[in-house]
Amino acid sequence: MRQRLILAAIVAGLAFTPSATPVMAEDASWGCQVLLCAASQNPSWHGVSYCVPPMTKLIAAMKEPGFSWPICHEAKAGKPGHETYEDCPSGTTVGSSSETRNGWSSEPDQCIKTVDVCRSPGQRASDTDQSSAVIRRSFGDRGDSCIQQIATPRPRRPDPYYFDIPNEQGVKQRFWFNLNH
Template sequence: MRPLVILVATLIGTALGTPVGGAKAEDASWGCEVLLCAASKNPSWHGVAYCVPPMTRLIAAMKEPGFSWPICHEAKAGKPGRENYEDCPAGTTVGYSSRGDNGWRGEPDRCIKTADVCRSPIERNTNARQSGMTIGRRFGNGRDDCIQQVATPRPRRADPYFFDIPNDQGVKERFWFNLNH
């Protein structure tokens, strides 16, 4: 958090034409206030008294027609990104719980694991009764194999929004946040 505070203070000072030592958080543009508060981790913006008013203002503004995200141009971070779901575990792929007409797939809210669950007719019948859904069978090497896809809910992120903020070396660092009250 400290490098971000220094970066934002520097940017605020530059934008206001004041030296870094004279830059104050309360002099920041709304976009820079939001950026600084969103990047706060310990505590999150919820626990920083200075951050509650600009973030509450942001949450209210997002509900209005024509909302445009406030930008901190000095930080070169732009608008935030949003990823509602955590990554799927290794060995699984992203899947969708609903599909519609014309290729519409809904949200990527499932993790799918594909497994060869049976090797003989006896094993196949036992496994089919125990769990899951057999998606398809393939025939090869003289045996009847079963392919099963098991879908599990993809975990939701507690902090689905993020800013990618360049550090003093120009390398972007990702800061996750939420907009829950």
């Protein structure tokens, strides 16, 4: 319900711009069309026929050199943010894989859990349900240690882009979206 109020406020703001004729959502600037469509949650912009053309235009424009994100100045939302990964589950911390791309380290894409494998005699780290985990051993002076770090892939967000749109009290609300066709 709150999302609808924010969207209604944006459309109302557009309607009160000085003009001799009524303003329709279709007449909004491209930046405002993108913002309205990106903020659509149920259904997402993919399921709103009005939203497909401006969002498809955005996706195509993003591939062009010199792309600049279209802004809806009336909504005071600015450019969107982007976060590829979800937060790591409780009990884990964010870490990077040992791989780098072109000599630069990549965005932290692992969730790391430090465990003491000596607490449960007879149970090895491979006995736990960590079939896809990478285990990094911490070696002491003697070459052995009970502390191991278990790395699991960090969950990816299905909707990695977001707009922070201020509501009527000026409090920003986050709207997540994706740009997949």
